[in-house]
Amino acid sequence: MLGEIKLSEGLREYLSKMPDLDLDLLLEAYRRPLPTSFRVNTLKMDEYEILEMLKEKGVSFKKIPWARYGYVVENNSIDLGKTLEHMLGLIYIQAPISMVPVEVLDPKPGERILDLCAAPGSKSTQIAQLLNGLGVLVANDISFERVKALASNLQRFGVLNVIITLMDGRKFPRFAHECFDKVLVDAPCSSLGIVSKNWGIARSWSPEIAKRLSKVQRQLIVAGFDCLKPGGELVYATCTLTVEENEMVIQHLLEKRENAVLKEIDLPSLKYRCGIVEWNGTKFDEELRKTIRVMPYDNWAEGFYVARILKEGDS
Amino acid sequence: MKLLSPRERKFLENRLKGLYGVEEGFNDLVLIKCGRGRIRATTKETLELASRLRGIQQIGLYVMKISNGDISLSVEGSQLLNDEIKENVIELDEERVEKWMKAIPIKTETTYHGRYVIGKFNRLYLGSARVSRNGLLYPQIPKWRRIPIAKNSE
Numbered sequence: 001m002l003g004e005i006k007l008s009e010g011l012r013e014y015l016s017k018m019p020d021l022d023l024d025l026l027l028e029a030y031r032r033p034l035p036t037s038f039r040v041n042t043l044k045m046d047e048y049e050i051l052e053m054l055k056e057k058g059v060s061f062k063k064i065p066w067a068r069y070g071y072v073v074e075n076n077s078i079d080l081g082k083t084l085e086h087m088l089g090l091i092y093i094q095a096p097i098s099m100v101p102v103e104v105l106d107p108k109p110g111e112r113i114l115d116l117c118a119a120p121g122s123k124s125t126q127i128a129q130l131l132n133g134l135g136v137l138v139a140n141d142i143s144f145e146r147v148k149a150l151a152s153n154l155q156r157f158g159v160l161n162v163i164i165t166l167m168d169g170r171k172f173p174r175f176a177h178e179c180f181d182k183v184l185v186d187a188p189c190s191s192l193g194i195v196s197k198n199w200g201i202a203r204s205w206s207p208e209i210a211k212r213l214s215k216v217q218r219q220l221i222v223a224g225f226d227c228l229k230p231g232g233e234l235v236y237a238t239c240t241l242t243v244e245e246n247e248m249v250i251q252h253l254l255e256k257r258e259n260a261v262l263k264e265i266d267l268p269s270l271k272y273r274c275g276i277v278e279w280n281g282t283k284f285d286e287e288l289r290k291t292i293r294v295m296p297y298d299n300w301a302e303g304f305y306v307a308r309i310l311k312e313g314d315s
Numbered sequence: 316m317k318l319l320s321p322r323e324r325k326f327l328e329n330r331l332k333g334l335y336g337v338e339e340g341f342n343d344l345v346l347i348k349c350g351r352g353r354i355r356a357t358t359k360e361t362l363e364l365a366s367r368l369r370g371i372q373q374i375g376l377y378v379m380k381i382s383n384g385d386i387s388l389s390v391e392g393s394q395l396l397n398d399e400i401k402e403n404v405i406e407l408d409e410e411r412v413e414k415w416m417k418a419i420p421i422k423t424e425t426t427y428h429g430r431y432v433i434g435k436f437n438r439l440y441l442g443s444a445r446v447s448r449n450g451l452l453y454p455q456i457p458k459w460r461r462i463p464i465a466k467n468s469e
Contacts, residue, residue, distance in 0.1 A: 044394060045439070087416050087460050088390065088439065112364065136361045138368065151373050152459050158391045160344070160376050161361045167370035175369050 005030050005195070011205040014242070017280075020273055021241075022297065029296035029303075030195040030202065036073040037064060038080060038091045039099065043129055043158050050090045057083065065269035067099035069129065089156035094122040097193075097270075097294055097302040101186060101237035102126040104265050104308050109134035111181040116169040116224045119146030121153035123186055128159040138180070140165040140172065170219045173226035181232050185224040187217045189238035189245050193296060193303025207244075214244040218252045225257055230313025233263070237306045241293070243279040246305040250275070250291060251284045259312040262290040271298040275307070316374065318362075319346040319354070327354075330386055334429045336401030347374060352381045356395065385430040386443075387455055393433050393440035400440065404433050405452065412436040415444070416462045420451040431455075 005027055007015070015023055038061075040050045047069060054061070058077050064070035073080065085091045102123050107113055107130040118124045118139035128137050139154065139162055141147050147166050154162050169185075190209050195202045221236050228234055236253075238245050253260050262285075275291030277284045291307035319327065324346060331337040344356040357375025365374055378392030393400065405423065407415055414421055415434050423432075427446050434441035434454065444452035 082462055084412065084416055084436075084462065087462055088441070133358075136358075136364045138364070140370075147372055155377055155389075155391060156460055158376065158394060160356060160395075161358045162373075162375065163361060163365050163368060163371060164373040165368055165370040166372045175367060179364075179367065 005199050005202060007202045008205050010207050011192075011202055014207060018241070018243075019276060021295070025297040026295065029300060030199070032196055032300060034095050034194070034196055035301055036076055036080060036093070037096045038071055038073070038093045039067070039126060039129070040069045040071065041090050041092060041125075041129065041157055042069060043133065044088070044090055050085065053085055053090070064096050064099065066267040067096065067103055070094075070096065070099045072096055087156075089158055092122065092125050092153075092157060094126070095194075095302050097299060097304045098122055098239070099126060100267065100270065100294065100304055101184060101235050101306050102130070103267060104306055105182055105184050105233070105235040107131050107135075107182060111135045112138075112179065114138045114140065114172070114176070114180045114183045114224070114227055116140055116172065116183060116185050116220060116227075117142075117187055119143060119150040121150040121157075123184060124150065124162070125153060125157040125159065127184065128154070128157060128162060131161065133161055135161060137162045138165060138176075139163070140167055140169055142166070142168050170223045173223050176227050178227070178229050180227050181229060183224040183228050183232070183234045185221050185234060185236045187213075187220050187236065187238050187245070187249075189213055189217070189240040190242060191239055192241040193239040193294075196296065210240075210242040210244045214248060217245055217249045221249055221253050222256055225253060225260060225309070225311060228311040230259070230311055232311050234309045234311070235306065236309065237304060239302055239304050241295070241303055241305070243276055246293070246307075247276050247279070247284055247288050247291065250288060250307045250309070253309065254285055254287070261310045261312050262287040263308040263310050264290050265292050265306060265308050270294065273298075275305075316355075317348045319348060323348075327381065327386075330381070330384060331396075334386055334431070335396070335403050335433065337396055337399045339399055341378070341395065345375075346378075349377075353377060354379045354381065356392075387431045387445070388433060388443050390440070390442035390456070390460075393442050397440060400433055403427050403429055403431070404435050405444070407434050407436045407441070412441070413462065415441055415454045416456060417464050418454050418456045418461050419464075420453050423450055423452055
């Protein structure tokens with residue numbers, strides 16, 4: 001039986017103003033547990049062999065169409081987190097929409113990539129897998145405790161070409177200006193896309209939280225952009241729904257850096273909608289339609305916002 | 316963090332050959348000392364970029380620990396060397412691999428040379444276990460990646 005979920009007054013009011021949002025469907029998505037999904041680690045073993053090992057354990061799964069090496073579990077007969085395959089790093093348990101930002105970033109072997117807010121490392125390991133041992137991944141986080149988890153996950157995944165740094169991401173351009181081919185800014189956010197993991201998020205949300213986070217996110221995206229080489233690409237992502245933490249952050253970057261250009265995102269079979277271009281009477285750049293909003297009920301998984309930005313100039 | 320000197324690297328290669336029959340070793344990789352005999356491996360390009368950065372916590376993969384000339388390979392260290400490892404290997408069946416990953420001691424009748432033996436399950440290498448005089452192997456699986464032991468078992 002589905003339980004009752006409580007939204008704070010502020011959140012209910014905020015969501016009621018959002019265009020293209022079905023509150024009943026959102027609440028239904030919040031009540032449902034997230035699907036269990038995983039990526040197969042091709043740095044360690046052949047994809048087919050790992051899948052066969054899981055099948056022998058009675059795990060059935062189907063391919064996630066928008067994520068290379070991603071699978072969603074169809075029967076929750078065993079706890080994947082306690083399997084040999086997980087402990088040896090042959091699989092990485094990661095929610096399905098969380099795989100989207102790195103697919104949009106599309107790392108290529110040989111590139112230098114910065115993951116500015118990397119812990120606990122789901123997306124870092126995904127980047128490392130697509131680099132396939134060539135190029136370098138710099139995985140940074142501001143929290144010492146979270147860096148420990150990041151280090152463990154990168155070790156278990158078998159990543160050789162990685163540097164783990166502990167730093168406020170906003171300070172990165174001081175020594176890594178125009179240093180990277182690609183940058184991922186998976187920014188800390190108010191997490192309204194993953195309320196099904198923790199209903200407390202919806203109970204305690206307030207507009208002040210979104211405003212406070214928005215300020216940090218704006219600084220992080222500019223810092224990440226400044227670390228890009230000309231011709232490089234940045235992906236900005238959050239697992240939240242508020243305009244302050246999403247479109248307004250991108251709008252801020254477009255105003256601050258005139259060589260920032262939004263690019264289209266195209267992922268097969270993923271259901272999503274375009275970014276919002278008008279909010280509370282303020283009109284944003286029409287180009288923001290190129291960013292994507294994934295609502296939790298679009299794919300009955302997490303909610304996410306993703307933007308892909310090119311730094312114009314000769315590489 | 317310091318790079319292994321050519322002399323230290325030569326010593327390490329000789330020990331890997333003597334203990335595990337490894338001929339090529341970590342040929343293309345850079346090896347870094349990171350305290351208490353621990354060695355990490357990475358690529359040259361990674362090390363080059365690291366020289367530009369600040370706030371570095373770790374570089375590359377933890378691959379082994381050297382103590383009094385004995386080498387204990389981490390899970391990833393043994394997987395990197397893979398079939399280069401020819402000696403001091405114990406083949407595990409499903410029951411024993413479960414024990415290995417729970418760090419439960421495993422009884423063995425075989426005599427091994429050196430203080431460590433490397434576990435193998437099908438084609439997968441699982442790092443080292445310490446060989447004790449009483450015929451038990453103590454798998455060196457760090458706590459954070461052990462399969463949890465269910466209550467009322469073992």
